[in-house]
Amino acid sequence: MELRHLRYFVAVAEQRHFGRAAERLHMAQPPLSQAIRQLETELGVTLLTRTTRRVDLTAAGASYLEHAREILAAVDAAGELAGRIAAGRSGRLMVGCVGSATYSLLPAFAKALRREMPGVEFGFRGEMLSPEQATALQDGDLDLALMRRVSDAAGLALGAVRQDRLLAAVPEEHRLGERKRLRLTDLAGEGLIIHAGSGRSAMNSLVHDLFGAAGLDLQVVHEVAETSTLVTFVAAGIGIAVVPEPTAALQVPGVVYVPLTGSPGVELVVATREGDDNPVLGRALALLDGLA
Template sequence: MELRHLRYFVAVAEERHFGRAAERLHMAQPPLSQQIRQLEAELGLTLLTRTTRRVDLTPAGAAYLERAREILGAVDAAAHEAASIASGRRGRLLIGCVGSATYSLLPALARTLRAELPEVEFGFRGEMLSPDQAAALTDGTLDLGLLRPLPDSPGLSITHLRQENLLVAMPKDHRFAGRRRVRIADLDGEGLVIHAGGGRSAMNAMIQELFDSAGIRSHIAHEVAETSTLVTFVAAGLGVAIVPEPTAALAVPGVVYVPLTGTPGVELVAATRAGDESPLLTRALAILAGLSNS
């Protein structure tokens, strides 16, 4: 028995006429009649009763019709699902974001992905430090990461998204709060609120390098894990913080953002597992690139 036998039988059973069923199937009537007889012979059952004017179902034929429809429906659904996955319109994608991207890029990305790929299941992890994302990509916990470049990223494929200017987040009553810009040298001796060090944050290493290049020592008042906590500490007057410009989207009362001049800014990249050519991932990266350039 082959699937075509089921399709032939369903057509005859629904049309109740061999001629109309043959037209529907785009085939001649004699071969269709022969295929139905072969099906009945293999089953050892009479599925149809035939007269000169119409075809009727036997009780066994009526039961067989119900099951045949279920089988054909399942086969068609499987083909549709496979085609959707192969074209990147269905599947599951887990995405991680560093703090500033969580507040600036993630909302628009989530809305666009769900609008353009409604059959895809998305999961998002915000406020995730870059080294943690790299580890999660490697072990398969994440499929796509929005992070800062790391000095060593074996097994990852990196795509540039955008270059972000740096700001100094400071309490609204800070002596620099009214300035149009701040230099790194102006922060000599300032208490810093900074992301965790010891290789746990790419931003920590970059900020330490800024101070070293300027020939001044950084004074770290507090180390935190999340950008939201960092800005909250600034609002509480516990120090100032150097942050990527999109962090300003996290509007915390009591915090003023002033541009930091004389620095190249910081890069935001998309990271995936090297060799991962998933059509879904390709679609997501194209959407992400469009949002990053807008």
């Protein structure tokens, strides 16, 4: 039995006439009649009763017609879905994002994805530390990550998105909050709030490297996992933080952001698994490139 036998049978059953069914199928009547006889022989039942004027369905034929329609509809739907997935119009994509980009780039990116790719199921995980995102990509839990460069990027493809300059997040009532700009040396002796250490955060490593290169002691008063918590602690007067500029999009009362001059910025990259040829991913990367 082939799918064509089912299509032939459905056409005859709906037209109730071999001649009209043959016209609908754009074929000659004799091979159509032969195909229906082959189908009945294989099934071992009579599906149609034939007279010189019309064709009628037997009880078995009526039941078979219902299921034949369902089978053909499922086959057509499978083909359509495969085409949509191949074109990147259907599928699933899981996106991760570091804290500072969660409040700046991610809202616009998520909006563009939902607008341009409405048939795709998206998931978003914000406030993820970069090493955590790298591991999630390697494990298949993420498909696309907006993160900082990490030491362990095995199996990942990285592309530059933008360069973020650094700011000092300062409690509003702190004396340094009145300055138009600051240098790293201005933070000497100040208690700092930083992201989690022990290789868990790229920003933690960056801040340690900056202070080490400048010959300054880093006085850490608190480590946090989330950027929102870091800024909240600054607002509470617990300490000062060095943050990427997009963090300023997170407007928390009691915090002022002051440009930190003389210090290199920090790069935001997009990471995917090497060799991932998912068409949905390709379309998402093109949208991200337009936004960045």
